[in-house]
Amino acid sequence: MTSPPQPAAGPVSPLNSPLEPESNRKLAMLLLAIVLYIGVLLLPTPAGLTPAGQVALGLLVLVVTLWISECVSPANSAVILTGAAVLGLMGKSLTPGARPMKSADALAAMLGGFSSTAVLLVAAALFLAVALKHTGLDRRVALLVMSRVGISPARLTLGAMIVGLVLALFIPSATARVGAVIPIMIGITAALGLPINSSLGATLMIVTAQACSIFNMGFKTGAAQNLISLDFMQKAFGRTVTWSEWFLTALPFTASMSVVLFLASLFLLRPQVPPAAEAEAKLRAQLAELGPLSGAEKRLIAVAVLLLVMWSTEGVLHPFDTTTTTQIGIALLLMPRIGVMHWSQAEKLVPWGTVVLFAASISLGTLLSKTGAAGWLAQQTLGQIGLSALPVVMVVGALSLFSIVLHLGFASATGLASTLIPIFIAFAQTLPVTKETAFGIVMIQSFVVSFGFILPTNAPQNMLCYATGAIRTKEFAKIGLVVTVAGLLLIMLLSATVWPMMGVL
Structure with a gap:
């Protein structure tokens, strides 16, 4: 007697789904x-x-x-x-x-956060990132840099950092920047005949993620957390920071951190590179496939250069703030014939969830400040450990260490900034220092909230690189710990030397 036919296998029941525990x-x-x-x-x-x-x-x-x-x-x-x-x-x-x-x-x-000019700037800068992706200019820049630096462990590492630097000038989203670079790094590794989890593949991915965090700090428009911090600071202290002021203040720190990352990657990971002729040929072939610069790319380059000039001369050659000039640039990119994309194309690629989170974070920070909760919390925590009696350098170091430790539990620097910066502002205003020094202390902490170096879960760009399978957590943490410790020491060194001479402290 034949057994009855068994029913065809259907979709897995939600009750038995492997995703149920999660x-x-x-x-x-x-x-x-x-x-x-x-x-x-x-x-x-x-x-x-x-x-x-x-x-x-x-x-x-x-x-x-x-x-x-x-x-x-x-x-x-x-x-x-x-x-x-x-x-x-x-x-x-x-x-x-x-x-x-x-x-x-x-x-x-x-809903007050949605009216902040910082939210408008983040949204506009994300449109700029979409324009780079839409025209393919981000990939061209990455390929051009990597094909010019040459094939050796030091040159490839340097090339990955240069790509991150160039893209950080124009793309405020760490996820977008790293997402554009990862395929290039995978292609280089494959062209050399190496597996993605080789020493070179791991080095390129770790450097891509860590350099992104460093350059987040280097530019006012480099990351959303910078803008959320500045929004809180402007409301509390009645002053803001121009693009060039931010760049010059961060320059000695980001330059030093770049050197630390470069040396740590080479000496701790020791990437190996076989004969490079094939890789160089493949990079040139990929670049040749892109063809000459398109009209859209040329127009985007013109707008990007114009924005960079306007940002860097804010308050010197013209009275327009960063948000206003960025809005003008995006308007140009959306215009018929002059621009490079239509609204209907761009709106589908903009991560609107980031904009919503950013605005809500500003609202929460403002609420903490207006209700006095930030000041109360600062007094009950930081005020109880006697920091007010310490020199400014030690205060900066203690706050930085506090932020670094707390960052271990955060995957979002934006979330960390909206949590800590209002508390740091309230605490700084209780210190026996001038208003300018208090502002400088908080500005330095706005750099430190980008310290997502230690774990892959500490930043979205880390997770993107980790997801390629190139990195082991132990390798990432080894470099991350070195960079973090060096960063903390550099923060204290600069707070005792260069930044006081620049008038930051």
């Missing part, structure tokens, strides 16, 4: 974040803290849990943050003496 973990972490938020709200209001300030601290606990656990996407965390804020703030006064807020008032407070 989904359960994410749900558990989401519930934990909500429970912690409610728990903070149910605690007795501490002395010196307003009820609205207690809500702000609860929101900070909520969103930090969401960011560290990555149980929801960054954009989703912004939506959850806004909803929780409205429910928590209703019936409470934003500042002492103000009328209790209705739901519309609470929502308006949490």
